[in-house]
Amino acid sequence: MTSTTKHETQIVSDPDVPIVRIIREFDAPPAKVYRAHTDPELVAQWMGPDSTQTRIDQWDCRTGGSWRYTAIHEGQEYGFYGSFHELRPDELIVQTFTFEGMPDGVALEKLVLEDIGGGRTRLTATSLVDSFEGRDGFVASGMDVGVNEGYAKLDELLARG
Amino acid sequence: MTSTTKHETQIVSDPDVPIVRIIREFDAPPAKVYRAHTDPELVAQWMGPDSTQTRIDQWDCRTGGSWRYTAIHEGQEYGFYGSFHELRPDELIVQTFTFEGMPDGVALEKLVLEDIGGGRTRLTATSLVDSFEGRDGFVASGMDVGVNEGYAKLDELLARG
Numbered sequence: 001m002t003s004t005t006k007h008e009t010q011i012v013s014d015p016d017v018p019i020v021r022i023i024r025e026f027d028a029p030p031a032k033v034y035r036a037h038t039d040p041e042l043v044a045q046w047m048g049p050d051s052t053q054t055r056i057d058q059w060d061c062r063t064g065g066s067w068r069y070t071a072i073h074e075g076q077e078y079g080f081y082g083s084f085h086e087l088r089p090d091e092l093i094v095q096t097f098t099f100e101g102m103p104d105g106v107a108l109e110k111l112v113l114e115d116i117g118g119g120r121t122r123l124t125a126t127s128l129v130d131s132f133e134g135r136d137g138f139v140a141s142g143m144d145v146g147v148n149e150g151y152a153k154l155d156e157l158l159a160r161g
Numbered sequence: 162m163t164s165t166t167k168h169e170t171q172i173v174s175d176p177d178v179p180i181v182r183i184i185r186e187f188d189a190p191p192a193k194v195y196r197a198h199t200d201p202e203l204v205a206q207w208m209g210p211d212s213t214q215t216r217i218d219q220w221d222c223r224t225g226g227s228w229r230y231t232a233i234h235e236g237q238e239y240g241f242y243g244s245f246h247e248l249r250p251d252e253l254i255v256q257t258f259t260f261e262g263m264p265d266g267v268a269l270e271k272l273v274l275e276d277i278g279g280g281r282t283r284l285t286a287t288s289l290v291d292s293f294e295g296r297d298g299f300v301a302s303g304m305d306v307g308v309n310e311g312y313a314k315l316d317e318l319l320a321r322g
Contacts, residue, residue, distance in 0.1 A: 017179055017291060064219075064227030064244060083225060083244035085257040085267060094267055096246040096257060106246060106255055108269040108289070128269070130178060130289050 018135040022125040028158040030090040030113040033121045046153035049146040063087050179296040183286040189319040191251045191274040194282045207314035210307040224248050
């Protein structure tokens with residue numbers, strides 16, 4: 001069993017624009033954190049809350065590709081899909097994101113990875129939507145549980161290999 | 162030469178969120194306006210200002226597909242690219258949009274077509290970006306010329322067939 005440093009996750013609602021920003025450090029270099037976000041077998045291992053399994057249904061992880069996965073929670077299935085607008089290896093992922101239960105809602109998501117030395121990475125994930133109501137509803141939905149539990153699993157995955 | 166009704170184009174900067182909204186009516190039903198936005202041979206005929214030619218470089222117009230075109234103005238080439246997040250025939254196109262000259266800028270664009278009766282359509286196109294500065298710079302860039310001249314060409318194209 002590998003012990004991992006406990007990192008705090010900041011989840012910040014921007015006061016001026018309908019963006020939520022997630023900031024988190026990881027004890028691994030950008031290339032490893034990037035691979036954990038782009039390799040579907042790795043993504044399925046850590047993403048989402050502990051109570052949920054992730055099944056990757058489609059994953060064409062390149063600029064101009066698209067993705068689809070199903071989150072399975074207590075036997076219920078929830079579908080999510082989007083496009084990969086741009087991939088810059090070890091640096092940037094820009095993608096769209098829709099939950100099938102709210103088909104008119106679309107988020108534009110940007111993941112930025114920064115090398116902060118010592119084999120560590122600072123991740124900044126922003127999610128932009130078209131209204132403050134939508135953003136605030138998303139933040140109030142309990143998404144912090146999925147983010148925190150997911151990143152704890154990602155810490156362990158990064159520590160293993 | 163077919164005569165077409167002159168329609169006003171409204172270009173509105175949202176006061177609350179970094180969105181610009183374009184509203185325009187067309188003398189054609191939604192299915193025809195939709196086809197003029199999704200068939201690459203038609204898109205190339207009307208999009209952009211009169212002084213610019215459009216070359217479609219790649220056009221995979223389906224949910225999860227992507228696109229790329231080049232605008233040619235006085236011998237200079239300007240590249241644009243993005244993903245098709247969702248297509249709902251005759252109703253909705255959601256896509257991302259980047260100008261290669263500003264590779265970190267990404268807009269999330271939503272085109273909504275409404276049947277307003279009498280064989281006419283109301284088009285509402287919204288473009289969402291991550292800052293008011295970016296939105297206001299886009300609006301001040303002269304984009305209204307391209308929008309107005311493009312839609313005048315689209316009026317003519319719709320009247321022809």
